[in-house]
Amino acid sequence: MPAPDTQGVILEVASRLFASRGYDAVSMRDVAMEVGGTPANLYYHFKDKEHLIRATLAHVFSQRTAPLEKVLLSGSRPSDPLEIFIEWFVGLLFSDSVFARLLLRELLDGDSARLKYLSETVFERPFALITRVVAGYSTPTDPVLFAVSVIGLVLGHFQLAGILPHLPGGHAEFADPATVSRHTLELLRRILQAGPHERDAH
Amino acid sequence: MPAPDTQGVILEVASRLFASRGYDAVSMRDVAMEVGGTPANLYYHFKDKEHLIRATLAHVFSQRTAPLEKVLLSGSRPSDPLEIFIEWFVGLLFSDSVFARLLLRELLDGDSARLKYLSETVFERPFALITRVVAGYSTPTDPVLFAVSVIGLVLGHFQLAGILPHLPGGHAEFADPATVSRHTLELLRRILQAGPHERDAH
DNA sequence: GTCTATACGCGGATAGAC
DNA sequence: GTCTATCCGCGTATAGAC
Numbered sequence: 485m486p487a488p489d490t491q492g493v494i495l496e497v498a499s500r501l502f503a504s505r506g507y508d509a510v511s512m513r514d515v516a517m518e519v520g521g522t523p524a525n526l527y528y529h530f531k532d533k534e535h536l537i538r539a540t541l542a543h544v545f546s547q548r549t550a551p552l553e554k555v556l557l558s559g560s561r562p563s564d565p566l567e568i569f570i571e572w573f574v575g576l577l578f579s580d581s582v583f584a585r586l587l588l589r590e591l592l593d594g595d596s597a598r599l600k601y602l603s604e605t606v607f608e609r610p611f612a613l614i615t616r617v618v619a620g621y622s623t624p625t626d627p628v629l630f631a632v633s634v635i636g637l638v639l640g641h642f643q644l645a646g647i648l649p650h651l652p653g654g655h656a657e658f659a660d661p662a663t664v665s666r667h668t669l670e671l672l673r674r675i676l677q678a679g680p681h682e683r684d685a686h
Numbered sequence: 687m688p689a690p691d692t693q694g695v696i697l698e699v700a701s702r703l704f705a706s707r708g709y710d711a712v713s714m715r716d717v718a719m720e721v722g723g724t725p726a727n728l729y730y731h732f733k734d735k736e737h738l739i740r741a742t743l744a745h746v747f748s749q750r751t752a753p754l755e756k757v758l759l760s761g762s763r764p765s766d767p768l769e770i771f772i773e774w775f776v777g778l779l780f781s782d783s784v785f786a787r788l789l790l791r792e793l794l795d796g797d798s799a800r801l802k803y804l805s806e807t808v809f810e811r812p813f814a815l816i817t818r819v820v821a822g823y824s825t826p827t828d829p830v831l832f833a834v835s836v837i838g839l840v841l842g843h844f845q846l847a848g849i850l851p852h853l854p855g856g857h858a859e860f861a862d863p864a865t866v867s868r869h870t871l872e873l874l875r876r877i878l879q880a881g882p883h884e885r886d887a888h
Numbered sequence: 889g890t891c892t893a894t895a896c897g898c899g900g901a902t903a904g905a906c
Numbered sequence: 907g908t909c910t911a912t913c914c915g916c917g918t919a920t921a922g923a924c
Binding site for chain 1: 708710711787790791792793794795796798801802804805806809810813814817826827828829830831834835837838839840841842843845846848849850852853854855856857860865869870872873876877
């Protein structure tokens with residue numbers, strides 16, 4: 485077994501806490517306590533709280549998006565890449581709340597510098613992959629813009645899942661991954677088939 | 687002119703600060719200072735911070751969503767209700783960062799009790815209205831689920847607007863309201879036209 | 889690497905005068 | 907209604923021993 489690897493343990497604990505409660509609501513004391521150490525030791529491994537946050541984000545985002553490349557290549561032949569992506573992304577969001585919540589936190593509160601940093605270090609690749617996937621279809625507008633729609637649609641469904649049960653007509657099943665996955669795919673297929681380029685598609 | 691109305695002033699200031707920095711990062715002192723008063727006086731008007739937050743949210747959400755009913759009715763005839771809604775919602779999100787950010791904050795961090803409270807007091811009506819709008823078209827699946835897609839799609843575009851300029855191919859114009867509005871409408875129209883119920887629509 | 893001890897300001901919240 | 911004064915715990919961060 486590998487050495488205890490304190491840094492890794494800290495990042496795991498921090499990612500869980502930051503994701504569920506937010507950066508401000510989680511103190512260095514909280515993280516240290518749950519790691520089984522002291523705040524002082526955290527400051528040995530990370531210069532300050534901001535650096536711990538950045539390291540946590542980079543760790544989680546890069547780790548979780550790394551499989552995408554493989555997933556897209558190794559899909560079973562009959563399914564199309566868009567389906568593979570949607571199912572992977574929906575599955576990730578709904579099953580991995582650490583990833584999901586940290587991502588939404590950054591989109592909401594990440595300052596421009598942090599977003600730029602994260603884009604360059606981790607998001608560029610996966611976003612380019614998704615753009616290339618949708619570019620394989622005959623998109624009604626610019627593929628990049630359409631990629632944003634695809635990601636946004638899934639993200640939106642995930643976010644609304646929490647409030648949906650309280651809204652009129654909002655059955656709980658509308659907020660489950662299988663439904664979201666099937667439904668968004670259905671919508672996207674209709675868009676992809678309805679265009680004037682229909683003949684060239686597929 | 688109406689009386690100074692301290693409560694209202696507090697809510698305005700609080701909504702601005704909470705929206706931009708988050709609840710934890712804004713102290714009662716911060717709010718008091720910007721209001722031109724003291725923390726003690728805030729506690730005269732609101733039991734504690736949690737109550738101030740709830741009052742702020744209810745204030746902002748109900749105020750901003752109130753016009754929706756009128757907007758949907760008074761649309762110029764040639765445009766369809768979905769277009770009216772999309773343009774209103776996109777415009778609201780992109781022009782009113784207080785509303786937009788508080789909404790996203792709640793979807794992310796609102797506990798179930800607060801989401802239930804907000805749903806019952808302010809979101810039920812607008813959501814039902816939107817559901818009814820989309821139900822006027824031949825939606826491919828359940829109208830409620832489709833309403834979630836419509837809201838989610840717009841919300842997703844708005845959220846990604848902040849990071850888009852840093853991503854490959856992410857031109858700044860893709861993140862502006864006019865583009866988002868036009869583009870999402872284009873997508874939705876394709877979905878609405880592609881269904882097997884096409885003949886019955888419109 | 890990890891600890892103990894500690895500095896010091898800021899946080900929510902209340903008592904009681906005006 | 908609004909203030910001054912205050913309590914007290916918790917926050918980040920560091921010094922220095924082990």
